[in-house]
Amino acid sequence: MxxxxxxxxxxxxxxxxxxxxxxxxxxxxxxxxxxxxxxxxxxxxxxxxxxxxxxxxxxxxxxxxxxxxxxxxxxxxxxxxxxxxxxxxxxxxxxxxxxxxxxxxxxxxxxxQEAELSFLGATKELAGSDQLAKPYLVVDIGGGSTEFVVGDDEVRAARSVDIGCVRMTERHLVRDGVVIDPPTLGAVTAIRADIDAALDLAQETVPLGEAATLVGLAGTVTTVAAIALGLTEYDPAAIHHSRVSFEQVQEITGRLLSSTHEERAAIPAMHPGRVDVITSGALVLLAVMKRTGAQEVVVSEHDILDGIAWSAASRVD
Missing domain, CATH: 3.30.420.40 (ATPase, nucleotide binding domain)
Structure with missing residues (x-):
């Protein structure tokens, strides 16, 4: 070790x-x-x-x-x-x-590289098991970008595109330094257009519709899972490998779109730093599920951070 x-x-x-x-x-x-x-x-x-x-x-x-x-x-x-x-x-x-x-x-x-480390972190513990059908599509929704990786035990294809939750929020939901709350229809339409264009780019490299299992990583996905599970506080053990249906993601996204800052902040499992950006992140997740036809997302608490740890341990000095 x-x-x-x-x-x-x-x-x-x-x-x-x-x-x-x-x-x-x-x-x-x-x-x-x-x-x-x-x-x-x-x-x-x-x-x-x-x-x-x-x-x-x-x-x-x-x-x-x-x-x-x-x-x-x-x-x-x-x-x-x-x-x-x-x-x-x-x-x-x-x-x-x-x-x-x-x-x-x-x-x-x-x-x-970011995409490959995310895939390593999310799937290494699944190697050799039959817990989930392969190939996997690992989607890591970050603040500035979202990574898409398709693979079995190894990466087949990967692409990073600039549709992170912070980037989308700052680009479309901030006016004079203040977040539009709740967002206007025009702002939501603009976010969706950016997401669709980015998914078109991702699909040039990554066969988004060919994966058998959608695996979602990072704070947007884990927060949506916590809401779907009705958690009274953030519980990584309960969230890890939970499954959230398309209908649940759609319902939660709609709820977030119509909520105020105070209403989102009152969600028990919501980290204060995600209150203003969670809506944009949920729009990304929902669009990915629509594009891929995924009926559920398998949520992983293990992500790029775990991939970085594995890569550090495997290095030969």
Missing amino acids: TRVAAIDCGTNSIRLLVADADPATGEIAELDRRMQIVRLGQGVDRTGRLAPEALERTFAACREYAAAIKELGAERVRFVATSASRDAENSDEFVRGVLDILGVEPEVISGD
């Missing part, structure tokens, strides 16, 4: 996993898993730059994570940065700050 620390820094959140992993057996023993909403991608779609306040929120989380990594004695650390830092002109400021705090340089990976 190798003790590893994996950090996934996306557009909306930064997450840490410290675990003992054995790539040979597929065993992973989680020691610490945590998440903070830092909104690193704040305004990037509009300005092309990482905002100073977003960088400071992210660096504050990195300092906390550095202390946890040191305390638990991780032998290897891998820090992966995704959509927001790929898009920003001043990504060098981000890289320098992370290196100073954690002693490792963040790897600003491509969308295809």
